[in-house]
Amino acid sequence: MKHLTVPLIGFCLAGPLLAQGGAFQTPGMPARSASGQTDRFSSEFNPSLGGVIDSLLTWRSTDGSNDDGVQIALRSVEATMNAWVDPSTWAYVVVVASPDEGVNVEEAAVNYNGFGGHTSVRAGRFFVDFGKQMQAHEHDLATFERPAVLRAYLGEELGGDGVQFDDWFAAGDEGAIRYSLAIFDSLAPVVGSELDASTSEYKDASNLAYTARLTGFHDAGERGVFQWGLSARGLPDFALDTTLGNGGAVGTQGLSNDVYGVDLTYGTSDETGISGWTFGGEWLTSRGDLNAQVDDMGTPLNFADDTLSVLHGNRSGYYVWGEHAFNKFHSAGLLYSEFEQAAAGAPSDSELVAYYTRNLTEFSRLRFGVSYADPEDGNDSTAFLVQFTNFFGSHAHGVNW
Amino acid sequence: MQRLLSVPLLLILSLCAQAAPAKLKVVATIPDIGNLVQIVGGDKVEVTTICSGTENVHAVRLKPSHIVAVSRCDLFCQVGLSLEHAWVPGLLQTARNAKVQPGQPGHLTVSDGMPALDVPSDLSRQNGADLHPDGNPHINLAQGAGRHMAQRILATLSELDPADKALFEANYKKFESASLAAEARWKRLGDRLKGQQCVVYHTEFTYLLRGLGIETIATIEPKPGVPPTPGHLAEVIQTVQSAVSNHPGAKIPVITAAWSNNSSVDRIVESSPQCTKCLLASMVPKGKTWLDTMEDLHKRLAEAYGVPYPDPEPEAEPAPAETH
Numbered sequence: 001m002k003h004l005t006v007p008l009i010g011f012c013l014a015g016p017l018l019a020q021g022g023a024f025q026t027p028g029m030p031a032r033s034a035s036g037q038t039d040r041f042s043s044e045f046n047p048s049l050g051g052v053i054d055s056l057l058t059w060r061s062t063d064g065s066n067d068d069g070v071q072i073a074l075r076s077v078e079a080t081m082n083a084w085v086d087p088s089t090w091a092y093v094v095v096v097a098s099p100d101e102g103v104n105v106e107e108a109a110v111n112y113n114g115f116g117g118h119t120s121v122r123a124g125r126f127f128v129d130f131g132k133q134m135q136a137h138e139h140d141l142a143t144f145e146r147p148a149v150l151r152a153y154l155g156e157e158l159g160g161d162g163v164q165f166d167d168w169f170a171a172g173d174e175g176a177i178r179y180s181l182a183i184f185d186s187l188a189p190v191v192g193s194e195l196d197a198s199t200s201e202y203k204d205a206s207n208l209a210y211t212a213r214l215t216g217f218h219d220a221g222e223r224g225v226f227q228w229g230l231s232a233r234g235l236p237d238f239a240l241d242t243t244l245g246n247g248g249a250v251g252t253q254g255l256s257n258d259v260y261g262v263d264l265t266y267g268t269s270d271e272t273g274i275s276g277w278t279f280g281g282e283w284l285t286s287r288g289d290l291n292a293q294v295d296d297m298g299t300p301l302n303f304a305d306d307t308l309s310v311l312h313g314n315r316s317g318y319y320v321w322g323e324h325a326f327n328k329f330h331s332a333g334l335l336y337s338e339f340e341q342a343a344a345g346a347p348s349d350s351e352l353v354a355y356y357t358r359n360l361t362e363f364s365r366l367r368f369g370v371s372y373a374d375p376e377d378g379n380d381s382t383a384f385l386v387q388f389t390n391f392f393g394s395h396a397h398g399v400n401w
Numbered sequence: 402m403q404r405l406l407s408v409p410l411l412l413i414l415s416l417c418a419q420a421a422p423a424k425l426k427v428v429a430t431i432p433d434i435g436n437l438v439q440i441v442g443g444d445k446v447e448v449t450t451i452c453s454g455t456e457n458v459h460a461v462r463l464k465p466s467h468i469v470a471v472s473r474c475d476l477f478c479q480v481g482l483s484l485e486h487a488w489v490p491g492l493l494q495t496a497r498n499a500k501v502q503p504g505q506p507g508h509l510t511v512s513d514g515m516p517a518l519d520v521p522s523d524l525s526r527q528n529g530a531d532l533h534p535d536g537n538p539h540i541n542l543a544q545g546a547g548r549h550m551a552q553r554i555l556a557t558l559s560e561l562d563p564a565d566k567a568l569f570e571a572n573y574k575k576f577e578s579a580s581l582a583a584e585a586r587w588k589r590l591g592d593r594l595k596g597q598q599c600v601v602y603h604t605e606f607t608y609l610l611r612g613l614g615i616e617t618i619a620t621i622e623p624k625p626g627v628p629p630t631p632g633h634l635a636e637v638i639q640t641v642q643s644a645v646s647n648h649p650g651a652k653i654p655v656i657t658a659a660w661s662n663n664s665s666v667d668r669i670v671e672s673s674p675q676c677t678k679c680l681l682a683s684m685v686p687k688g689k690t691w692l693d694t695m696e697d698l699h700k701r702l703a704e705a706y707g708v709p710y711p712d713p714e715p716e717a718e719p720a721p722a723e724t725h
Contacts, residue, residue, distance in 0.1 A: 120497075219465055273660075
């Protein structure tokens with residue numbers, strides 16, 4: 001009789017597993033929901049899944065440089081999940097793999113809308129609500145990458161772990177005003193490539209990074225929309241450090257930087273809604289500690305006396321952009337950006353990008369362009385670019401309006 | 402004395418203003434629904450329509466006034482079947498009006514209960530970019546859609562404003578009898594058009610054409626939402642020429658909308674003298690009613706095939722022998 005006991009117990013335990021019913025749980029194990037919905041593979045409760053493959057071919061020519069030629073690169077692969085958690089809460093996750101940065105959880109945030117009215121709170125990791133472009137991922141932009149001034153003052157992409165409060169109210173019958181305020185554990189500033197920026201792991205609440213945005217949207221005629229916006233990103237406390245030629249390190253702490261921006265955008269479409277013009281521009285100023293340089297104290301072979309010399313000041317820059325959509329498959333645009341560099345008295349950098357976008361379908365996009373960069377203290381460079389971006393499954397991010 | 406009187410007078414006026422029953426604020430996605438809500442609701446509703454009637458309904462550019470209107474409305478009406486899926490979910494999520502979220506009494510999908518055509522059995526995007534899982538969503542152009550949509554609107558308005566149910570029912574009855582008369586006329590037109598052939602650019606007129614018995618022999622988009630390739634256009638031209646040789650003298654309209662790639666349509670039209678371009682509206686244009694628009698669509702089709710449009714009164718219908 002004893003020889004039957006083990007198979008019998010095994011059969012009793014296997015029953016629920018085969019049926020995928022309520023899992024057998026020993027006391028003290030993590031308890032799942034009573035309804036059993038979290039351990040069934042019912043498609044009704046699965047999140048929507050999506051993916052993006054973004055590739056870029058670049059042919060670059062720089063005056064007086066041997067570093068010319070063609071590069072074909074898989075720029076990034078993105079996987080997204082979106083789902084309602086409950087009737088008041090939805091969440092999304094964006095995981096991106098790129099050759100430069102490996103695999104990163106770029107966004108993973110929960111939005112709670114249960115306060116009533118138009119208020120929401122987002123918590124987790126998410127891109128900053130600054131201006132018109134910083135919330136978008138690179139493959140969703142109208143151009144190949146963010147305008148040069150945004151890359152210089154805020155970064156190619158800027159996200160952090162934090163909490164954001166968001167609200168909007170009507171301004172008459174034809175307008176709305178939205179505002180947001182967020183605090184982040186850290187929003188790393190953009191500095192020279194040889195420097196690492198960081199913030200302390202535990203910090204005073206007054207040293208948390210923050211963003212704020214106030215923006216208004218208004219009907220402009222029968223088929224136009226006008227938007228204005230004011231944005232701020234504050235970083236009250238950060239440190240810079242770098243590795244020296246002898247393998248040692250040098251750094252400085254207690255730095256701060258603020259960036260403020262003003263943006264204006266106008267879009268209009270024809271009567272079909274698929275052809276139209278969009279014009280926009282954004283002006284930014286970066287204030288405080290902007291960058292740092294290694295000062296060898298006049299003894300280049302002696303690393304022991306090297307220090308970091310911090311560059312302070314106020315710098316500003318802007319971009320302007322215009323695009324025409326011929327129909328839902330063809331559009332073309334022009335973007336110009338100019339900004340002051342961190343070093344005092346250094347000349348401005350500028351960049352001009354012209355592009356043509358061919359949407360093969362709603363989910364497949366080819367973009368051709370030429371980019372001309374004119375750094376006043378460096379060599380002019382011209383790049384011809386072909387971007388091929390494909391979206392599969394559903395595609396969504398936590399972008400605000 | 403004048404000042405003494407003015408205070409009670411203002412008070413009475415303000416009380417009167419408060420006593421006036423508030424109208425139901427309704428937002429409709431397309432003018433077809435907006436027009437039917439206005440017909441059924443009469444002066445008890447205040448309707449805002451998002452599309453003006455000329456847009457591609459899959460690509461509507463929302464304005465701030467739309468968000469404000471949805472945030473304040475009592476009833477939100479859409480066609481459904483994912484016709485407006487590119488912009489309605491975001492609009493509802495942004496406007497944050499709990500009364501009109503899906504599943505609430507203030508959220509109405511007028512296509513519910515109508516049998517959809519071309520429900521895909523396979524949801525792979527290999528079958529097209531504009532794939533609608535619940536079937537072809539352009540149900541507003543079905544001959545019987547007016548009555549169906551109006552019935553759905555009647556039921557919802559009566560639920561939200563039971564005090565005015567009798568008025569809504571009376572308004573609906575008037576529309577129903579006008580629609581039935583028009584549908585009878587369209588049926589007689591269908592008798593004349595049955596078996597005729599056409600080419601379409603996109604599938605937005607499927608309900609209208611099948612309701613009349615018109616056969617679509619080719620679609621210029623190889624798959625819904627996918628622009629035509631040169632190879633596919635050559636295939637369409639071959640199909641048209643084959644149909645022309647099988648039915649000499651038969652007219653083959655190439656039916657399209659304003660936002661389609663009409664240079665492709667022109668290539669097909671130029672491929673045979675029996676082809677003509679037939680530009681149709683897929684929504685009610687500004688200032689028109691659903692019945693006017695459907696009447697106009699049927700007249701245009703009759704014209705495209707060169708058949709006489711049936712007279713309004715059945716009694717005035719000429720004998721078949723005289724018409725053919």
